[in-house]
Amino acid sequence: xxxxxxxxxxxxxxxxxxxxxxxxxxxxxxxxxxxxxxxxxxxxxxxxxxxxxxxxxxxxxxxxxxxxxxxxxxxxxxxxxxxxxxxxxxxxxxxxxxxxxxxxxxxxxxxxxxxxxxxxxxxxxxxxxxxxxxxxxxxxxxxxxxxxxxxxxxxxxxxxxxxxxxxxxxxxxxxxxxxxxxxxxxxxxxxxxxxxxxxxxxxxxxxxxxxxxxxxxxxxxxxxxxxxxxxxxxxxxxxxxxxxxxxxxxxxxxxxxxxxxxxxxxxxxxxxxxxxxxxxxxxxxxxxxxxxxxxxxxxxxxxxxxxxxxxxxxxxxxxxxxxxxx
Amino acid sequence: xxxxxxxxxxxxxxxxxxxxxxxxxxxxxxxxxxxxxxxxxxxxxxxxxxxxxxxxxxxxxxxxxxxxxxxxxxxxxxxxxxxxxxxxxxxxxxxxxxxxxxxxxxxxxxxxxxxxxxxxxxxxxxxxxxxxxxxxxxxxxxxxxxxxxxxxxxxxxxxxxxxxxxxxxxxxxxxxxxxxxxxxxxxxxxxxxxxxxxxxxxxxxxxxxxxxxxxxxxxxxxxxxxxxxxxxxxxxxxxxxxxxxxxxxxxxxxxxxxxxxxxxxxxxxxxxxxxxxxxxxxxxxxxxxxxxxxxx
Amino acid sequence: xxxxxxxxxxxxxxxxxxxxxxxxxxxxxxxxxxxxxxxxxxxxxxxxxxxxxxxxxxxxxxxxxxxxxxxxxxxxxxxxxxxxxxxxxxxxxxxxxxxxxxxxxxxxxxxxxxxxxxxxxxxxxxxxxxxxxxxxxxxxxxxxxxxxxxxxxxxxxxxxxxxxxxxxxxxxxxxxxxxxxxxxxxxxxxxxxxxxxxxxxxxxxxxxxxxxxxxxxxxxxxxxxxxxxxxxxxxxxxxxxxxxxxxxxxxxxxxxxxxxxxxxxxxxxxxxxxxxxxxxxxxxxxxxxxxxxxxxxxxxxxxxxxxxxxxxxxxxxxxxxxxxxxxxxxxxxxxx
Numbered sequence: 001x002x003x004x005x006x007x008x009x010x011x012x013x014x015x016x017x018x019x020x021x022x023x024x025x026x027x028x029x030x031x032x033x034x035x036x037x038x039x040x041x042x043x044x045x046x047x048x049x050x051x052x053x054x055x056x057x058x059x060x061x062x063x064x065x066x067x068x069x070x071x072x073x074x075x076x077x078x079x080x081x082x083x084x085x086x087x088x089x090x091x092x093x094x095x096x097x098x099x100x101x102x103x104x105x106x107x108x109x110x111x112x113x114x115x116x117x118x119x120x121x122x123x124x125x126x127x128x129x130x131x132x133x134x135x136x137x138x139x140x141x142x143x144x145x146x147x148x149x150x151x152x153x154x155x156x157x158x159x160x161x162x163x164x165x166x167x168x169x170x171x172x173x174x175x176x177x178x179x180x181x182x183x184x185x186x187x188x189x190x191x192x193x194x195x196x197x198x199x200x201x202x203x204x205x206x207x208x209x210x211x212x213x214x215x216x217x218x219x220x221x222x223x224x225x226x227x228x229x230x231x232x233x234x235x236x237x238x239x240x241x242x243x244x245x246x247x248x249x250x251x252x253x254x255x256x257x258x259x260x261x262x263x264x265x266x267x268x269x270x271x272x273x274x275x276x277x278x279x280x281x282x283x284x285x286x287x288x289x290x291x292x293x294x295x296x297x298x299x300x301x302x303x304x305x306x307x308x309x310x311x312x313x314x315x316x317x318x319x320x321x322x323x324x325x326x
Numbered sequence: 327x328x329x330x331x332x333x334x335x336x337x338x339x340x341x342x343x344x345x346x347x348x349x350x351x352x353x354x355x356x357x358x359x360x361x362x363x364x365x366x367x368x369x370x371x372x373x374x375x376x377x378x379x380x381x382x383x384x385x386x387x388x389x390x391x392x393x394x395x396x397x398x399x400x401x402x403x404x405x406x407x408x409x410x411x412x413x414x415x416x417x418x419x420x421x422x423x424x425x426x427x428x429x430x431x432x433x434x435x436x437x438x439x440x441x442x443x444x445x446x447x448x449x450x451x452x453x454x455x456x457x458x459x460x461x462x463x464x465x466x467x468x469x470x471x472x473x474x475x476x477x478x479x480x481x482x483x484x485x486x487x488x489x490x491x492x493x494x495x496x497x498x499x500x501x502x503x504x505x506x507x508x509x510x511x512x513x514x515x516x517x518x519x520x521x522x523x524x525x526x527x528x529x530x531x532x533x534x535x536x537x538x539x540x541x542x543x544x545x546x547x548x549x550x551x552x553x554x555x556x557x558x559x560x561x562x563x564x565x566x567x568x569x570x571x572x573x574x575x576x577x578x579x580x581x582x583x584x585x586x587x588x589x590x591x592x593x594x595x596x597x598x599x600x601x602x603x604x605x606x607x608x609x610x611x612x613x614x615x616x617x618x619x620x621x622x
Numbered sequence: 623x624x625x626x627x628x629x630x631x632x633x634x635x636x637x638x639x640x641x642x643x644x645x646x647x648x649x650x651x652x653x654x655x656x657x658x659x660x661x662x663x664x665x666x667x668x669x670x671x672x673x674x675x676x677x678x679x680x681x682x683x684x685x686x687x688x689x690x691x692x693x694x695x696x697x698x699x700x701x702x703x704x705x706x707x708x709x710x711x712x713x714x715x716x717x718x719x720x721x722x723x724x725x726x727x728x729x730x731x732x733x734x735x736x737x738x739x740x741x742x743x744x745x746x747x748x749x750x751x752x753x754x755x756x757x758x759x760x761x762x763x764x765x766x767x768x769x770x771x772x773x774x775x776x777x778x779x780x781x782x783x784x785x786x787x788x789x790x791x792x793x794x795x796x797x798x799x800x801x802x803x804x805x806x807x808x809x810x811x812x813x814x815x816x817x818x819x820x821x822x823x824x825x826x827x828x829x830x831x832x833x834x835x836x837x838x839x840x841x842x843x844x845x846x847x848x849x850x851x852x853x854x855x856x857x858x859x860x861x862x863x864x865x866x867x868x869x870x871x872x873x874x875x876x877x878x879x880x881x882x883x884x885x886x887x888x889x890x891x892x893x894x895x896x897x898x899x900x901x902x903x904x905x906x907x908x909x910x911x912x913x914x915x916x917x918x919x920x921x922x923x924x925x926x927x928x929x930x931x932x933x934x935x936x937x938x939x940x941x942x943x944x945x946x947x948x949x950x951x952x953x954x955x956x957x958x
Contacts, residue, residue: 156908519693
């Protein structure tokens with residue numbers, strides 16, 4: 001049984017301007033110890049998907065409208081906040097993008113680090129402190145004893161993110177959800193943090209759901225990758241298959257957009273058209289208006305991801321008919 | 327750890343329309359607005375109302391009648407000199423509201439200019455200007471007003487000046503803080519990069535972005551000013567008889583509140599109602615204008 | 623063609639030994655000098671008319687401060703900036719304001735660099751009128767022209783900034799910079815706040831404008847691959863200094879300085895096989911703070927190739943193999 005199984009998840013925001021369909025029928029699975037990358041641009045619904053699973057959607061405008069998120073046999077979406085707290089922070093941890101705002105500036109690092117332990121495990125303060133020190137050493141924070149008593153503003157961005165990782169892993173969770181954990185960091189620091197996460201993954205064996213817009217990060221870190229657009233899943237496959245045997249025009253367009261892979265002297269490849277309007281979703285495939293390979297049926301038929309190769313799903317009609325021109 | 331804003335940009339047509347909509351949803355603020363509007367209207371029409379509807383003027387005395395509780399001849403009763411309370415309340419309201427409004431405007435103009443210049447200039451100029459404000463803050467208000475009254479005699483213009491002279495200090499501080507915050511924003515740097523004159527940057531770029539806090543604070547200053555006026559009148563320094571203001575009425579009513587309670591109840595109720603309403607309105611405006619306006 | 627060679631000729635912009643230091647004052651009642659932040663610590667380079675220079679570095683390296691110092695938005699504490707022969711550091715008051723028509727900036731955050739209370743017409747009209755007289759009646763047409771140049775419809779001028787997307791706002795900001803008809807534009811991370819698919823559009827736009835209008839462009843970014851794509855030359859900054867400068871292709875393919883090598887090594891490649899197989903040296907620790915720069919070579923505490931002399935001597939930019947490709951390293955010869 002997979003560790004996490006998300007089935008037909010739907011989430012929307014009810015705003016004054018209308019209903020924003022942020023997540024439209026998303027399904028995926030994560031096995032124990034597996035790393036899944038969730039790739040998409042802003043508005044793709046990748047973050048909303050994870051917040052929905054964790055019950056972190058701001059409830060007045062946001063609402064989970066359907067689907068299941070089954071974690072180790074239990075549908076998280078049916079739990080009350082109290083029941084959910086048994087999982088959050090204990091068996092499922094989350095780290096966020098901005099290390100500046102994710103830590104409480106008024107509490108010492110030590111206090112914030114041992115908090116998950118004190119809440120979720122019945123151990124004494126001294127024991128929790130010892131484990132905190134161990135964890136800080138694991139994540140590569142120099143001089144942990146001294147640093148425990150410091151405040152977040154005394155740490156650099158990279159160090160704060162290490163603290164976040166330490167906090168998230170203190171309870172040895174089964175699943176770590178990382179929402180763009182390195183986007184706000186310098187590239188050399190990003191490399192350090194990714195190496196750290198790989199090391200912790202080897203030691204603790206947890207599953208990781210990594211959200212990113214950076215294909216480079218995902219290609220080096222994840223076992224499988226899922227590409228989202230306008231709240232729907234476009235393609236999901238093992239990393240190598242996704243990059244070398246792409247079966248969706250959007251994934252292909254994303255790859256073509258990367259400046260590093262393009263020839264100087266010609267204009268950069270741009271994806272034609274504008275980002276999708278989530279207030280007024282069009283029928284058929286949401287990428288159809290911008291797709292180079294669109295056919296008539298794309299704007300008419302209901303799209304859903306289907307397996308087009310072993311362990312490789314694509315929501316593209318043409319891929320499903322084995323009609324892709326590349 | 328709150329998740330960041332998730333939903334994509336909403337296309338709203340205008341910042342002010344958005345703000346108005348938010349205000350509209352705040353029932354308390356709307357109530358406040360309604361009350362203030364109605365009261366202003368009624369008091370503003372005090373003269374014709376007194377003439378046609380009520381039948382008495384604020385200074386008509388009827389010594390023989392003396393103080394009587396509310397009845398159908400005098401809807402709110404009369405005071406010790408037989409003057410109709412309702413008429414006095416309306417005329418008094420006119421003066422109180424007018425003082426509130428005018429003194430606020432005066433303090434607004436002085437305070438905004440002073441604070442804007444100080445915040446925009448920064449450095450030593452700012453320090454000097456703000457030290458002056460600090461010193462003035464320390465002066466006891468009552469003594470200052472008494473001195474003014476002693477020197478220049480009592481008149482209503484002086485009342486405005488005295489109150490305005492005190493209220494502008496807080497406005498200046500607030501505006502200075504806001505200006506310093508807006509000054510940091512990138513579009514101000516962009517304006518400098520374009521080579522625009524400093525005066526233009528201040529008036530065309532900085533001040534329009536402060537309208538929100540300024541409006542809110544002005545709305546909250548009016549009740550403060552009205553209270554100040556009431557306080558002065560209570561001390562006998564404010565409006566002189568036969569004119570009345572709510573402060574005067576409250577003072578007179580308080581003196582005889584055991585025997586003729588209505589003389590205190592109605593003016594106090596009117597004052598309290600207005601103060602509450604203005605405060606609700608000010609709070610509502612602050613929430614409505616809370617700047618999400620510069621970023622979707 | 624994007625990277626047509628720049629017009630040869632005398633350098634249009636000469637920056638010599640530019641320094642921008644900020645004093646750090648501590649103390650409650652009486653402030654005393656506790657230290658100096660050496661944000662820009664002796665930068666020199668040339669730029670030709672119409673040339674595109676990419677400026678890269680991580681946080682704390684001073685690239686943003688350098689951009690602002692060149693444009694005199696922050697007054698440098700030392701050094702000289704010669705634009706077409708005129709020393710910008712010596713200008714003051716009205717003359718500086720008038721000179722600003724010659725150089726403009728495009729900022730990182732498209733949400734913050736436009737005044738939310740002004741329509742596009744107001745903003746662009748103000749820019750046009752800032753340095754020349756134009757009859758009011760002509761303004762809408764002129765503003766419309768500017769908008770078309772950046773790929774927006776002329777009728778967009780009636781809208782407010784919040785009615786646009788991030789990419790469109792950045793276009794408006796570019797139009798505003800073009801309105802004064804500058805000869806130098808410094809773009810400070812102009813695409814970092816935008817989606818990947820929009821970044822390409824803005825980069826294409828900037829490249830096209832630079833080419834068509836012979837605008838010198840300094841493109842500041844932390845993203846090396848973007849910078850490589852658009853620039854003819856690349857300068858790498860570390861702790862307030864340029865540590866390597868040269869033609870983009872050479873810097874990218876044969877980096878001389880250990881920091882450039884580390885920087886290139888840290889960029890994730892969207893190619894699973896290559897990404898997992900590559901061997902790279904990730905510099906330990908964090909980028910240092912310019913408040914407490916190490917002695918000697920600024921990079922030596924994190925450098926895998928550092929030797930004893932690196933802690934003592936401050937290296938200067940020296941060419942290696944190609945006169946246009948320089949690196950500030952004492953061991954360039956040995957490492958490469």
